[in-house]
Amino acid sequence: MTVKHTMKPVSVNPLKIGPSLGSVLALQGCYRGMAILHGSQGCSAFSKSLLTRHFRDTIAVQTSALQEMDVIFDTDRNLEEALNTVITKHHPDIIGVIGTELTDVAGSDYPSFVKKYTRERGVKNCLIIPVILPDFSGSLESGYNAMVEGILDAVIQEEGCKAPTKQIYSQVNLLPGSFLTAGDIAELKEMISDFGFEVITIPDISTSLSGHLLTGFSPLTRGGVPLDSIRQSLRSSYTIAVGSSMERPARRLQNAVGIPYKVFHGMSGLRATDELLLFLQQLSGASVPQRYRWQRENLLDSMLDAHFHYAGSSAVVALEPDHLMSVGSWLGEMGVEIKALIGSCETALIRETEQEVWVGDLDDAENLGNGADIWVSNCHGRQGAKRIGASFLSAGFPITDELGSYMSVSVGYKGAMNWVNKVGNLLIRREEARNESRLC
Amino acid sequence: MEENSGIPINDNDCLKLEPKSKACPRPKPGEAAGGCAFDGAQITLLPISDAAHLVHGPAACIANSWESRGSHSSGPRLSAYGFGTSLSEQDIIFGAEKKLTRSIEYIAERFKPPAIFVYSTCVTALIGEDLDTVCADVSARLGISVIPVNSPGFVGSKNLGNRLAGESLIQYVIGRTEPERISAYDINLIGEYNIAGEMWDIERLLNRVGISIMSRITGDGRFNEIGHAHRAKVNMVVCSRALLGLAKRMEQTYHIPYFEGSFYGAKETSYSLRQMAYLLNDRDLERRVDRLIKREEARLAIELRPYRQILKGKKAVLYTGGVKSWSVISALKELGIKVVGVGTNKSTAEDINRIEDRVGEDVDYIAEGGAKSIIKAVKDRKADLMIAGGRNMYVALKEQIPFVDINQERHTAYAGYDGLLRLAKQITFAINHPVWEMVERPAPWDVGGDR
Numbered sequence: 051m052t053v054k055h056t057m058k059p060v061s062v063n064p065l066k067i068g069p070s071l072g073s074v075l076a077l078q079g080c081y082r083g084m085a086i087l088h089g090s091q092g093c094s095a096f097s098k099s100l101l102t103r104h105f106r107d108t109i110a111v112q113t114s115a116l117q118e119m120d121v122i123f124d125t126d127r128n129l130e131e132a133l134n135t136v137i138t139k140h141h142p143d144i145i146g147v148i149g150t151e152l153t154d155v156a157g158s159d160y161p162s163f164v165k166k167y168t169r170e171r172g173v174k175n176c177l178i179i180p181v182i183l184p185d186f187s188g189s190l191e192s193g194y195n196a197m198v199e200g201i202l203d204a205v206i207q208e209e210g211c212k213a214p215t216k217q218i219y220s221q222v223n224l225l226p227g228s229f230l231t232a233g234d235i236a237e238l239k240e241m242i243s244d245f246g247f248e249v250i251t252i253p254d255i256s257t258s259l260s261g262h263l264l265t266g267f268s269p270l271t272r273g274g275v276p277l278d279s280i281r282q283s284l285r286s287s288y289t290i291a292v293g294s295s296m297e298r299p300a301r302r303l304q305n306a307v308g309i310p311y312k313v314f315h316g317m318s319g320l321r322a323t324d325e326l327l328l329f330l331q332q333l334s335g336a337s338v339p340q341r342y343r344w345q346r347e348n349l350l351d352s353m354l355d356a357h358f359h360y361a362g363s364s365a366v367v368a369l370e371p372d373h374l375m376s377v378g379s380w381l382g383e384m385g386v387e388i389k390a391l392i393g394s395c396e397t398a399l400i401r402e403t404e405q406e407v408w409v410g411d412l413d414d415a416e417n418l419g420n421g422a423d424i425w426v427s428n429c430h431g432r433q434g435a436k437r438i439g440a441s442f443l444s445a446g447f448p449i450t451d452e453l454g455s456y457m458s459v460s461v462g463y464k465g466a467m468n469w470v471n472k473v474g475n476l477l478i479r480r481e482e483a484r485n486e487s488r489l490c
Numbered sequence: 491m492e493e494n495s496g497i498p499i500n501d502n503d504c505l506k507l508e509p510k511s512k513a514c515p516r517p518k519p520g521e522a523a524g525g526c527a528f529d530g531a532q533i534t535l536l537p538i539s540d541a542a543h544l545v546h547g548p549a550a551c552i553a554n555s556w557e558s559r560g561s562h563s564s565g566p567r568l569s570a571y572g573f574g575t576s577l578s579e580q581d582i583i584f585g586a587e588k589k590l591t592r593s594i595e596y597i598a599e600r601f602k603p604p605a606i607f608v609y610s611t612c613v614t615a616l617i618g619e620d621l622d623t624v625c626a627d628v629s630a631r632l633g634i635s636v637i638p639v640n641s642p643g644f645v646g647s648k649n650l651g652n653r654l655a656g657e658s659l660i661q662y663v664i665g666r667t668e669p670e671r672i673s674a675y676d677i678n679l680i681g682e683y684n685i686a687g688e689m690w691d692i693e694r695l696l697n698r699v700g701i702s703i704m705s706r707i708t709g710d711g712r713f714n715e716i717g718h719a720h721r722a723k724v725n726m727v728v729c730s731r732a733l734l735g736l737a738k739r740m741e742q743t744y745h746i747p748y749f750e751g752s753f754y755g756a757k758e759t760s761y762s763l764r765q766m767a768y769l770l771n772d773r774d775l776e777r778r779v780d781r782l783i784k785r786e787e788a789r790l791a792i793e794l795r796p797y798r799q800i801l802k803g804k805k806a807v808l809y810t811g812g813v814k815s816w817s818v819i820s821a822l823k824e825l826g827i828k829v830v831g832v833g834t835n836k837s838t839a840e841d842i843n844r845i846e847d848r849v850g851e852d853v854d855y856i857a858e859g860g861a862k863s864i865i866k867a868v869k870d871r872k873a874d875l876m877i878a879g880g881r882n883m884y885v886a887l888k889e890q891i892p893f894v895d896i897n898q899e900r901h902t903a904y905a906g907y908d909g910l911l912r913l914a915k916q917i918t919f920a921i922n923h924p925v926w927e928m929v930e931r932p933a934p935w936d937v938g939g940d941r
């Protein structure tokens with residue numbers, strides 16, 4: 051029990067992102083998908099705009115456009131109209147119906163409505179997945195997980211909850227957590243397939259939000275894992291979940307169709323990558339490819355080079371829970387003193403960890419992180435970092451004021467080396483600034 | 491729309507004074523685009539940079555929206571803080587008025603702002619939070635202005651939100667403070683949000699002829715200064731649809747004449763300056779304005795020459811809303827660019843008349859359909875360029891259409907004479923960039939084979 055909360059009546063510079071946005075993000079990793087936010091049109095406009103600015107790409111999301119009278123009388127009518135329009139106009143393979151705080155408070159039972167709609171309309175070739183998301187209890191991470199679980203649940207139901215007759219031994223599932231970038235997921239897929247596995251990634255934003263030049267406008271997602279592959283995932287021999295929050299969907303697969311799973315809590319740094327590669331070696335029986343042996347040496351060497359600059363440095367980190375713990379453990383490897391770890395919401399992982407973790411906002415980061423050399427958070431933290439004179443390193447979501455953050459890699463030995471150097475360089479600049487200020 | 495919105499609009503005349511456009515159509519589920527009324531209210535009020543802006547509602551309303559606008563401040567930065575009551579389940583069940591009160595007190599104590607704007611959201615409107623009473627109570631107790639903004643997302647579009655925010659300004663801000671000094675040349679700018687610092691360019695121009703801005707509503711605005719607005723001699727409404735009601739109300743109450751204008755393009759800028767001088771009713775000023783216009787237009791003509799040569803005859807599709815749908819056309823025409831398609835989904839009937847005046851017959855009107863229709867217009871008319879908001883930027887880039895961002899998130903100021911020059915440079919750069927050649931270059935291994 052090391053979770054701490056600050057006593058403020060009001061959230062100042064929120065760290066939290068709406069869970070419904072997390073669900074929209076997860077759906078972007080499914081091919082020919084469309085998210086429908088069941089709420090006022092602002093709910094989808096804000097999500098769309100924020101995701102667009104982060105990924106610098108189009109985002110597939112629509113709205114049921116609830117207005118006051120709809121909320122009072124009948125929200126189902128709007129949802130029906132939205133589903134009709136989206137299905138007849140765009141023919142998606144997969145639709146996520148994502149609730150908002152508004153539908154939650156209005157008490158609308160849209161999961162039942164979706165069931166009825168699917169049955170009565172005889173909707174074929176399109177999976178409609180309702181997700182319930184009370185806004186007050188979670189953040190981006192929980193909304194993302196709920197959608198992944200919803201997707202898996204839907205294909206499990208389709209199969210009648212039976213274990214498939216034939217398992218494919220060389221096929222594994224990858225359930226990447228919400229904090230992994232498109233670049234991270236591509237790297238993980240490559241690492242796993244280097245051990246001879248076919249990888250099904252659910253969801254897979256590395257093929258939808260990594261940037262492409264496909265012409266021919268479509269409001270649906272233009273990449274991601276196809277529905278057929280999601281169905282195929284039930285025949286995989288193993289599930290690899292990255293991020294503690296991905297344990298629930300992985301466990302759902304195990305309970306329903308008997309696929310064993312392993313959860314990797316984080317993916318940053320030497321130890322985390324060692325753990326993954328050792329596991330892949332044991333699972334496949336193949337030995338670790340030469341390139342990773344090289345990369346490991348490179349990483350260790352860069353850590354040696356950098357460690358002088360890390361001496362005596364400190365950091366404050368404010369991120370989504372899984373990401374927070376992952377980055378926190380990497381900072382530990384580099385001997386960085388942690389001023390404070392601040393998570394956007396309380397999760398099982400945060401409750402169980404031995405470290406002290408705060409649940410709060412970026413204003414808390416400013417107070418608790420006073421004197422820190424490095425500030426790690428999404429781009430909203432830039433103003434606070436400046437105020438306390440910390441060097442800012444962007445991570446998480448959103449990062450709207452930098453190019454290519456959605457492709458930056460922090461996983462694996464290469465990703466770890468990336469971070470060792472990035473943070474090390476920030477520290478070198480600080481040393482310079484300190485020396486200069488001594489001169490005058 | 492307003493009748494059933496549940497928002498108290500005491501003055502029925504105000505409704506009659508709204509632009510003669512159709513009542514806001516109900517957004518179509520499944521194909522609606524654009525923000526909600528809460529978004530609109532924030533667009534109008536957030537530029538008041540020394541005030542605190544507190545969102546009373548679920549975490550997502552503030553979390554997904556803060557720090558997303560390009561409005562600049564020359565001084566205070568308090569409006570860059572995101573404040574939200576982030577309602578919990580308990581709050582929703584038992585009511586959150588106490589929490590709201592404590593939140594306001596906390597902000598007042600810690601940041602000492604001249605004012606706190608409190609925004610309602612769908613959820614707080616639905617559970618019946620009484621913002622007006624809470625704000626009035628705290629305001630009386632703390633001695634600072636605490637202003638309710640009753641514009642929950644589900645009452646309508648972004649535009650309605652702009653108007654409701656204007657309503658809050660009329661009710662609680664304008665006329666509440668007196669300026670230290672007034673002159674015969676004070677004007678207000680209404681609906682100018684200082685995107686990319688445009689207001690600063692405009693202000694420099696005005697100062698050169700001796701016109702000063704009394705209240706900036708609201709780009710780079712300060713709370714107390716907006717309270718002085720009733721002492722200005724002329725109102726200029728820069729974004730026609732959103733805050734016209736505000737200007738009309740001020741004409742009624744304070745007898746301040748107003749006009750609608752724009753600063754996009756040299757022609758519109760000159761017109762606006764002349765109109766201002768005319769309404770200020772000063773011959774000397776009119777002469778000064780004429781001299782300035784002559785000088786600026788002559789200078790601009792020379793500086794624009796190389797760009798006009800490149801841009802002459804180029805075709806553009808314009809997709810934006812309100813005042814910009816017609817004022818930008820003017821600017822483009824001055825550069826020799828032909829507008830072949832215009833989006834009208836956010837324009838009033840009056841805006842559309844003005845578009846017709848400016849583009850003539852040979853243009854496609856894109857009333858609805860979003861990204862798909864815009865791209866179709868670009869392809870059908872073989873346009874060289876698309877000018878729209880950031881929302882459509884990546885749609886255009888994917889289709890390899892040169893793009894210039896014209897909406898609130900952009901980074902370049904296009905207002906005034908210098909702004910037109912910047913626009914010319916930006917468009918030239920967009921059209922002539924080598925990237926268009928690069929992206930068309932096939933991979934060498936794909937050349938000459940089907941594989």
